[in-house]
Amino acid sequence: MTINIDQANQKAIDAIFEARPTLIGVARAKDVIPGMDDNLFLHAGPPCTWDRMSGPVRGGMIGAMFLEGRAKSVEEAETLLASGEIKFAPCNNHSSSGPMAGIISPSMLVYIVENKSNGQRAFSGLNEGRGKVLRMGAYSEEVIDRMIWLNEVLGPAVDRALKEMGGLDIRTLLAKALHMGDDGHNRLDAASLLYTNLLSPYIIKTTDDPKITSEVIKFLGENALAVLNPVMAGCKLMAEAGHGIEGSTIVTVMGRNGTDWGIRVSGLGDQWFTAPSPKVKALYFPGFGDDDACPDIGDSVIIETAGLGGFAMATAPALVTFIGGTPRDAINTTLDMYEITLAEHKHFNIPFLDFRGTPTGIDIRKVVETNMPPRVNTGVAHKDPGVGQVGAGVVSAPMKCFEDALVAFAEKYDI
Amino acid sequence: MTINIDQANQKAIDAIFEARPTLIGVARAKDVIPGMDDNLFLHAGPPCTWDRMSGPVRGGMIGAMFLEGRAKSVEEAETLLASGEIKFAPCNNHSSSGPMAGIISPSMLVYIVENKSNGQRAFSGLNEGRGKVLRMGAYSEEVIDRMIWLNEVLGPAVDRALKEMGGLDIRTLLAKALHMGDDGHNRLDAASLLYTNLLSPYIIKTTDDPKITSEVIKFLGENALAVLNPVMAGCKLMAEAGHGIEGSTIVTVMGRNGTDWGIRVSGLGDQWFTAPSPKVKALYFPGFGDDDACPDIGDSVIIETAGLGGFAMATAPALVTFIGGTPRDAINTTLDMYEITLAEHKHFNIPFLDFRGTPTGIDIRKVVETNMPPRVNTGVAHKDPGVGQVGAGVVSAPMKCFEDALVAFAEKYDI
Numbered sequence: 001m002t003i004n005i006d007q008a009n010q011k012a013i014d015a016i017f018e019a020r021p022t023l024i025g026v027a028r029a030k031d032v033i034p035g036m037d038d039n040l041f042l043h044a045g046p047p048c049t050w051d052r053m054s055g056p057v058r059g060g061m062i063g064a065m066f067l068e069g070r071a072k073s074v075e076e077a078e079t080l081l082a083s084g085e086i087k088f089a090p091c092n093n094h095s096s097s098g099p100m101a102g103i104i105s106p107s108m109l110v111y112i113v114e115n116k117s118n119g120q121r122a123f124s125g126l127n128e129g130r131g132k133v134l135r136m137g138a139y140s141e142e143v144i145d146r147m148i149w150l151n152e153v154l155g156p157a158v159d160r161a162l163k164e165m166g167g168l169d170i171r172t173l174l175a176k177a178l179h180m181g182d183d184g185h186n187r188l189d190a191a192s193l194l195y196t197n198l199l200s201p202y203i204i205k206t207t208d209d210p211k212i213t214s215e216v217i218k219f220l221g222e223n224a225l226a227v228l229n230p231v232m233a234g235c236k237l238m239a240e241a242g243h244g245i246e247g248s249t250i251v252t253v254m255g256r257n258g259t260d261w262g263i264r265v266s267g268l269g270d271q272w273f274t275a276p277s278p279k280v281k282a283l284y285f286p287g288f289g290d291d292d293a294c295p296d297i298g299d300s301v302i303i304e305t306a307g308l309g310g311f312a313m314a315t316a317p318a319l320v321t322f323i324g325g326t327p328r329d330a331i332n333t334t335l336d337m338y339e340i341t342l343a344e345h346k347h348f349n350i351p352f353l354d355f356r357g358t359p360t361g362i363d364i365r366k367v368v369e370t371n372m373p374p375r376v377n378t379g380v381a382h383k384d385p386g387v388g389q390v391g392a393g394v395v396s397a398p399m400k401c402f403e404d405a406l407v408a409f410a411e412k413y414d415i
Numbered sequence: 416m417t418i419n420i421d422q423a424n425q426k427a428i429d430a431i432f433e434a435r436p437t438l439i440g441v442a443r444a445k446d447v448i449p450g451m452d453d454n455l456f457l458h459a460g461p462p463c464t465w466d467r468m469s470g471p472v473r474g475g476m477i478g479a480m481f482l483e484g485r486a487k488s489v490e491e492a493e494t495l496l497a498s499g500e501i502k503f504a505p506c507n508n509h510s511s512s513g514p515m516a517g518i519i520s521p522s523m524l525v526y527i528v529e530n531k532s533n534g535q536r537a538f539s540g541l542n543e544g545r546g547k548v549l550r551m552g553a554y555s556e557e558v559i560d561r562m563i564w565l566n567e568v569l570g571p572a573v574d575r576a577l578k579e580m581g582g583l584d585i586r587t588l589l590a591k592a593l594h595m596g597d598d599g600h601n602r603l604d605a606a607s608l609l610y611t612n613l614l615s616p617y618i619i620k621t622t623d624d625p626k627i628t629s630e631v632i633k634f635l636g637e638n639a640l641a642v643l644n645p646v647m648a649g650c651k652l653m654a655e656a657g658h659g660i661e662g663s664t665i666v667t668v669m670g671r672n673g674t675d676w677g678i679r680v681s682g683l684g685d686q687w688f689t690a691p692s693p694k695v696k697a698l699y700f701p702g703f704g705d706d707d708a709c710p711d712i713g714d715s716v717i718i719e720t721a722g723l724g725g726f727a728m729a730t731a732p733a734l735v736t737f738i739g740g741t742p743r744d745a746i747n748t749t750l751d752m753y754e755i756t757l758a759e760h761k762h763f764n765i766p767f768l769d770f771r772g773t774p775t776g777i778d779i780r781k782v783v784e785t786n787m788p789p790r791v792n793t794g795v796a797h798k799d800p801g802v803g804q805v806g807a808g809v810v811s812a813p814m815k816c817f818e819d820a821l822v823a824f825a826e827k828y829d830i
Contacts, residue, residue: 176604179596179733180595180596180597180604180605180733181594181595181596181605181766182595189591189595190595190596190605190608193605193608193609193612194608196612196615197608197611197612197636198636200611200615200632200633200636201629201630201632201633201636202629204619204625204628204629204632205625205629210619210620210625210628213619213625213628214616214617214619214620215616217615217616217619218615218616221612221613221615221616317766317767318594318595318766320766326769327766327767327769327770328769351596351732351733351735351742352732352742352767353742354741354742354743355736355742
């Protein structure tokens with residue numbers, strides 16, 4: 001087979017830049033996610049069996065059993081989860097993206113984001129805020145009650161607002177937020193404010209009860225990660241636009257489940273290339289340390305895959321107060337990522353680097369040649385089920401994923 | 416008289432850093448501003464008589480006559496304004512701060528900001544947004560209608576919300592906004608979002624009609640300068656906290672009225688030191704140029720006086736898209752301002768400069784010694800009444816103000 005890798009990559013990059021992810025609504029997972037059914041439970045990262053699942057994913061699954069009314073105790077939940085009746089699959093295999101444990105269960109509400117340039121859709125749950133939350137593996141009554149409230153109150157209110165306003169352009173929102181000190185991943189303070197501000201007038205217009213309106217807007221406005229999930233689904237669509245192009249060496253999915261790290265490559269179909277998930281170099285919350293941390297976890301690294309997050313850290317120096325390091329480290333991270341990417345983003349740019357576009361389109365060849373893995377901003381969950389977030393920090397992807405992918409690429413294309 | 420300038424300045428700086436301006440409500444100007452009466456109309460900058468007033472101030476005064484029901488035509492308004500019946504005074508002489516033309520007329524609603532550290536209050540009008548607005552000298556029907564709506568609908572709604580929430584801390588808001596790419600003067604995108612987000616749940620809670628709630632929140636949320644006026648009153652209080660200290664060489668007021676530039680100095684009482692107002696180096700809106708521009712105008716330079724705006728430009732590189740120049744210029748402006756100030760702000764810092772505090776406390780001695788005038792981010796109004804904003808840019812204060820003040824200081828203190 002004769003392939004022109006440069007041409008293939010250019011085609012992928014063009015499609016990535018053309019993508020226009022737009023948040024259009026909120027709906028029940030089993031009604032909208034392709035292949036979803038009552039016994040299918042999605043999680044972050046590459047595929048994983050129950051016996052190998054990390055603490056936060058197990059904790060999230062237990063919480064999901066409670067939420068779905070399938071179990072009343074941890075023991076009951078664990079028995080059912082291990083029974084074989086419940087099936088597990090990566091969010092990414094079902095056009096979805098889940099932060100941290102990334103659990104999506106059939107009756108959870110999910111955001112629907114649509115790429116207006118090609119009609120593709122992606123899905124992501126509703127954000128619970130920071131701390132003791134299901135996506136970090138917590139499942140106490142307070143956690144489940146919040147999930148129910150998101151499902152019954154916040155989700156429907158946001159859905160009505162989105163329909164009334166005719167959708168919300170995620171790419172424009174992110175471009176603005178980058179000029180306001182967000183990296184688009186670990187720091188979404190500005191994006192979440194923009195999101196809440198855009199929605200508020202429409203939530204008010206379409207929700208009858210001012211008490212509910214006030215509660216919903218307060219919850220969104222106080223949650224600096226309110227927009228994380230739509231952003232992830234948006235980044236998923238941008239990266240996905242460049243997927244499946246014969247001969248392209250661009251990474252189109254990265255994800256971790258706390259056990260394994262995995263990537264997919266545009267020209268290599270839906271195969272995952274995995275390696276054990278590393279520990280995060282983290283700044284811990286008071287009372288926690290390295291021994292408490294689950295290895296790196298979550299689909300949110302789709303944000304780096306789309307050219308933001310760690311790749312855009314130079315525009316978010318205030319983030320170092322949350323994840324450690326200095327502003328100079330933040331700038332250097334972005335500068336390094338130009339070495340392993342194919343393009344500078346057409347729509348996302350960094351004022352401090354003279355409005356240079358963010359490094360976008362990870363090339364598995366460049367990663368291997370330079371021996372420089374993608375760097376990621378991320379949260380850190382406790383290693384045990386039932387606890388929650390313990391810190392935040394930076395992590396490098398394991399080189400093995402990229403090395404294995406490059407070998408597979410050489411084999412497939414007979415190079 | 417024996418004075419210890421360093422000690423006096425330290426006392427001033429301490430008071431400036433201790434100031435905790437808090438937005439507590441909205442009320443009618445003549446009910447709250449000291450010395451206000453039905454025939455007193457406030458304007459920006461140093462004192463000015465009707466015959467010397469710049470176009471935007473004249474335009475704003477004409478608009479205020481319409482708003483107050485004192486005139487029905489431009490001619491009628493001008494006759495009354497020139498008659499001697501109407502008195503004029505600087506906002507700064509009445510504990511107030513007015514952007515651009517800075518008109519405050521007796522029945523306008525104004526924000527009330529209180530310094531929780533010493534009980535002082537300052538006042539500023541309600542922000543109309545960008546473009547064709549009264550503060551830029553416009554007075555068409557659309558402009559007056561908007562002023563009436565601010566007075567009758569938005570102002571009361573915001574007042575109810577502020578009382579319900581128990582006030583809003585301006586210093587904390589500004590500190591956050593600096594980490595989100597705002598300079599605190601020309602770029603208040605983040606601060607205005609934060610402001611709207613903090614107010615929204617309380618506006619919803621205290622306003623019965625959801626149509627009004629939605630309109631008010633949409634207007635605030637879409638106005639990137641929504642919080643400019645409370646910020647100015649807050650900066651006024653911070654600077655004012657350092658005013659009136661015997662022997663202090665710190666500048667505590669700067670202001671311009673489109674005719675004159677003026678400053679006040681802590682140790683020199685309420686005397687204004689003035690010079691002709693210079694032209695702004697501006698990026699003009701399409702269709703406008705240098706010939707259309709009014710010389711520098713507005714009290715918003717109180718923001719630089721308090722250590723923000725041009726002084727904090729290094730944290731707001733995206734601003735150059737609006738005012739011209741490069742991100743490097745933005746950084747250099749901040750670095751230069753350290754040369755003429757006495758301290759690094761205790762509460763406002765710049766992530767990109769390794770979280771260094773913003774340059775604060777302009778010392779008239781340093782300005783004269785280095786021959787480096789304060790640099791200011793500002794909007795530009797059309798020189799004629801009735802037009803509005805034509806651009807935005809940067810301007811340096813006239814050296815004469817500082818030279819004259821230093822001479823007066825030497826005379827007063829017999830140095």
